[in-house]
Amino acid sequence: xxxxxxxxxxxxxxxxxxxxxxxxxxxxxxxxxxxxxxxxxxxxxxxxxxxxxxxxxxxxxxxxxxxxxxxxxxxxxxxxxxxxxxxxxxxxxxxxxxxxxxxxxxxxxxxxxxxxxxxxxxxxxxxxxxxxxxxxxxxxxxxxxxxxxxxxxxxxxxxxxxxxxxxxxxxxxxxxxxxxxxxxxxxxxxxxxxxxxxxxxxxxxxxxxxxxxxxxxxxxxxxxxxxxxxxxxxxxxxxxxxxxxxxxxxxxxxxxxxxxxxxxxxxxxxxxxxxxxxxxxxxxxxxxxxxxxxxxxxxxxxxxxxxxxxxxxxxxxxxxxxxxxxxxxxxxxxxxxxxxxxxxxxxxxxxxxxxxxxxxxxxxxxxxxxxxxxxxxxxxxxxxxxxxxxxxxxxxxxxxxxxxxxxxxxxxxxxxxxxxxxxxxxxxxxxxxxxxxxxxxxxxxxxxxxxxxxxxxxxxxxxxxxxxxxxxxxxxxxxxxxxxxxxxxxxxxxxxxxxxxxxxxxxxxxxxxxxxxxxxxxxxxxxxxxxxxxxxxxxxxxxxxxxxxxxxxxxxxxxxxxxxxxxxxxxxxxxxxxxxxxxxxxxxxxxxxxxxxxxxxxxxxxxxx
Amino acid sequence: xxxxxxxxxxxxxxxxxxxxxxxxxxxxxxxxxxxxxxxxxxxxxxxxxxxxxxxxxxxxxxxxxxxxxxxxxxxxxxxxxxxxxxxxxxxxxxxxxxxxxxxxxxxxxxxxxxxxxxxxxxxxxxxxxxxxxxxxxxxxxxxx
Numbered sequence: 001x002x003x004x005x006x007x008x009x010x011x012x013x014x015x016x017x018x019x020x021x022x023x024x025x026x027x028x029x030x031x032x033x034x035x036x037x038x039x040x041x042x043x044x045x046x047x048x049x050x051x052x053x054x055x056x057x058x059x060x061x062x063x064x065x066x067x068x069x070x071x072x073x074x075x076x077x078x079x080x081x082x083x084x085x086x087x088x089x090x091x092x093x094x095x096x097x098x099x100x101x102x103x104x105x106x107x108x109x110x111x112x113x114x115x116x117x118x119x120x121x122x123x124x125x126x127x128x129x130x131x132x133x134x135x136x137x138x139x140x141x142x143x144x145x146x147x148x149x150x151x152x153x154x155x156x157x158x159x160x161x162x163x164x165x166x167x168x169x170x171x172x173x174x175x176x177x178x179x180x181x182x183x184x185x186x187x188x189x190x191x192x193x194x195x196x197x198x199x200x201x202x203x204x205x206x207x208x209x210x211x212x213x214x215x216x217x218x219x220x221x222x223x224x225x226x227x228x229x230x231x232x233x234x235x236x237x238x239x240x241x242x243x244x245x246x247x248x249x250x251x252x253x254x255x256x257x258x259x260x261x262x263x264x265x266x267x268x269x270x271x272x273x274x275x276x277x278x279x280x281x282x283x284x285x286x287x288x289x290x291x292x293x294x295x296x297x298x299x300x301x302x303x304x305x306x307x308x309x310x311x312x313x314x315x316x317x318x319x320x321x322x323x324x325x326x327x328x329x330x331x332x333x334x335x336x337x338x339x340x341x342x343x344x345x346x347x348x349x350x351x352x353x354x355x356x357x358x359x360x361x362x363x364x365x366x367x368x369x370x371x372x373x374x375x376x377x378x379x380x381x382x383x384x385x386x387x388x389x390x391x392x393x394x395x396x397x398x399x400x401x402x403x404x405x406x407x408x409x410x411x412x413x414x415x416x417x418x419x420x421x422x423x424x425x426x427x428x429x430x431x432x433x434x435x436x437x438x439x440x441x442x443x444x445x446x447x448x449x450x451x452x453x454x455x456x457x458x459x460x461x462x463x464x465x466x467x468x469x470x471x472x473x474x475x476x477x478x479x480x481x482x483x484x485x486x487x488x489x490x491x492x493x494x495x496x497x498x499x500x501x502x503x504x505x506x507x508x509x510x511x512x513x514x515x516x517x518x519x520x521x522x523x524x525x526x527x528x529x530x531x532x533x534x535x536x537x538x539x540x541x542x543x544x545x546x547x548x549x550x551x552x553x554x555x556x557x558x559x560x561x562x563x564x565x566x567x568x569x570x571x572x573x574x575x576x577x578x579x580x581x582x583x584x585x586x587x588x589x590x591x592x593x594x595x596x597x598x599x600x601x602x603x604x605x606x607x608x609x
Numbered sequence: 610x611x612x613x614x615x616x617x618x619x620x621x622x623x624x625x626x627x628x629x630x631x632x633x634x635x636x637x638x639x640x641x642x643x644x645x646x647x648x649x650x651x652x653x654x655x656x657x658x659x660x661x662x663x664x665x666x667x668x669x670x671x672x673x674x675x676x677x678x679x680x681x682x683x684x685x686x687x688x689x690x691x692x693x694x695x696x697x698x699x700x701x702x703x704x705x706x707x708x709x710x711x712x713x714x715x716x717x718x719x720x721x722x723x724x725x726x727x728x729x730x731x732x733x734x735x736x737x738x739x740x741x742x743x744x745x746x747x748x749x750x751x752x753x
Contacts, residue, residue: 360697364667367696371718372624378721379631407718427703 028088031126032075035095035119039068042102042113057150060105067098089132093139095120100143108147109159114166117143121170125177128185133174140174141167237311237321237342240328243335245271245295257321257344260314271295271340276310276318295325296338311342320346352421359417366410373403412550416533419557426469426561430585433511434463436470437498440477444485452490455481459498464511466582468562473582476558479551480515480578486545487519487576494518500584509584510564514577520545521572530568531556539572555580613732614660615641619650619676620694621668625717629663629694632721636728647671651679654686661731664711666695666702674709681710690731694719 043065071094078088096117103111117140124136144167148155155163230238230251237257240249247269250262258274272280272295283294294307305325310318321342330336377400381388388396418424441457448455466473477496484494495516503510520539522530529535534549552566559566564582616633618640620626630640638661642653647668654662654676662680664673671679673693680686693706696717706714713731715724 364696367717368622368625371696372622372628374718375625375628375721379628382722 027126028078028091029075031119031123032072032091032095035092035116035123036068036072038116038119039095039099039102042116045112056107057105060101064098064100064102064105067094067101071095071098086127086129086131089124089127089135092120092123092127092132093136095123096136096139096143100146103143104147104150108151109155109163111147117166117170118173121174122177125174126181127178128182130178133171133178136174137167137171140170144170235343237340237344239271239274239340239342240337241271241340242337243296245293245338247271248337249339254342257319257342258311258313271338274311276312279310295340308345309342319344320349356417356421356423359414363410363414367407370403370407370410374400374407377403409548409550412548412554415554416550416557419554424557424561426472428467428469431466431468431470431473432463433466433473433498433513433582434459436474436477437496437513439474440481441496443478444481447482448485448494451485451488453485453488453492453494455485455494455496457496457498460500464498464500465585466511466562467585468582469558472558473562476555476580477513477515479555480513480580483551484515484517484519484576484578486547487540487543488517489519492518501581503581503583510581511584513580513582515580516575516577518575521574521576522568522570523572524570527568527570531566613638613729615639615657616728616732617642617644617650617653617657617659617662619644619647619653619663619668619673620665621645622665625665628721629724632724633663633728635721635725636732638728638732645669647673647676651676654680654689655683658686659689661690661692661728663692663694663728666693666697666706674705677706677709677711692727692731 071091074094075088075091078091099113099116099120102116103113106113121136121140124132144163148163230249233251233253234256235253237254238249238251239247239254241247246267247265248267250265254265255262275295280294307323307325309321309323311321312318322345323340323342326339326341327335328337328339377396381393381396381400415424437457437459441455444455481494481496488494495514497512497514497516499512499514501510501512502508520543522537522539526535526537530537531552532549533553536547536549539545540547556566559580559582562582564580566581567579568576569579570576613636616638618626618629618633620629623645626643626645630643633640641657641659642650644650644653645668647664648670650662650664650668650673651671653659662676664676666673668676673695677691677693680689680691690713691711692713692715693709693711694715694717695702695706703714713727715727
């Protein structure tokens, strides 16, 4: 609090004078000076010719003067603000006595100076508390009766009446003054308290105002900074809306992407205005009925939701965007709106589509001549009328083997492209893994025998079942088995083990296909890159093992698509083990058969790559 | 071998057409028409109403799937069995073919031996009831 609060309160007008007289630090002296002035004026009466004032008792008048001088001197000392205490109330008492002696010396009850008592009586009355009155009352009575102490016989009956009434009136005057000043003091105190409170409130209000100005500056600054950041994003559109989709944030990127100025949009347009009505209504119907909004409802859980949408520019043209939708929350944590951060993916999608079309075209164009090569090769080798010589058969087998190899490569490239573009679909059903593994073993046998590699299979009594695409799973196992044979030197051994084990989360049981070989192994520092596209282990190139490095990429993609995993452990020179894990379908609850594909026979899928 | 029925073949690759034709002959059937485009295939099927149509999926003018739908939509030809042949080794293609009304689906490259077996299977029910009545009566020049 400021020091201003401690300043004495200045009441206006008569109240101010009363206050000065009744309180304050130097009022004791002021009051005494008033009394002294009146006393001195009364002394002048002795000098005025024709005024019949005479001192009957000279010594009492002298004593009165001495007391008055003493009282004034005491007032100088006791009236100082640094002298605390109640001794100051003795001064009017001394004044009363001094005036009493003056009166006694100038005619007693008939003296004209009795009226001088009024001032010390008032001084006594304005002293705080009742104590001055208690002390003053006997003094008043005493000084009034003082002349009778000197000469009791000279008092008339009228004078006795005055002697009895005078102290009464004086005491009542002191009492009234005391009561009035008490009330005045309490009022002044109340006013002072009010003033202090007012000043405190004022200071508080000033502090609050300062704080709120600072806060508002901070908000403005951060809003400015935020706008700056948003507007610096020129290649992505950032649109903020309230809960109903009305736009309140529209950055430079959005203006550029949608071809409309922010001031034409903010507060005037809805996010739906920039979407195709067909696309919106289609997704609205698809999802959950009329009340569902595809632009808002999916994000209420707090996470960003990334969706593909078509934005409509102001000029009517469209662009493909990937939009991350997030909810905006107020201080209480309630959703107050949404933020749409969109990236233009039109070119990206066009390129992906072109790449897809290219891969499809190439695949088709390569397969057609391969169909002729393989078909006619088969015709020649099947021709019973013109049997081939042993040498011709051998050459033809080489042609066929290489055509098959080329075909596998085409299939693998096509499949890899499908995995990359996310168009990789599974025709899922309940799959008996033992059948899949046995088929792989059968198809690998001729190659294994040719390389003098022994392939053994061990499996549990009950065949594990999984939910998946049998063709793709067969392709994955084929890849692992043919790799194992390829990387195992003659005389080696490949072990295929079918089993079940607890998954990593210990909750789900997994079917496990592990393929171990006694081959050349993979260096430890290459294991991490093993599943990358076109990666080939140094041992593979060193031992001139044929391949392009797509098999394991495809196998891993198949494992992941089936919610499974693939792991590898290897020691150079000793061998490698691949473990392919898939979520198990409990045998007592076999999965339901998927609906037949319009009754078409689809048992003649392409030969596995 | 007895004459099992008539077959319309459509593929834009002449070598593949010859390979299919050989498989048809080996299955004991007769090639009624041997065409290179989808629209020619539709014309041939409407003209001959064969016992089997073998259609490539990817052909100029009309795709095999479009021909398939048109054949099914026409009451005169809706019963003609159709075998689709495709180089698109995508399992989803099978479903697409089924939706278009095809009875069977073979992927390229195919084994002529296995295709013959397939053709014989598909002609079996018809050849029993139609044996010797209408076979080898409808010929359309290649490429029509």
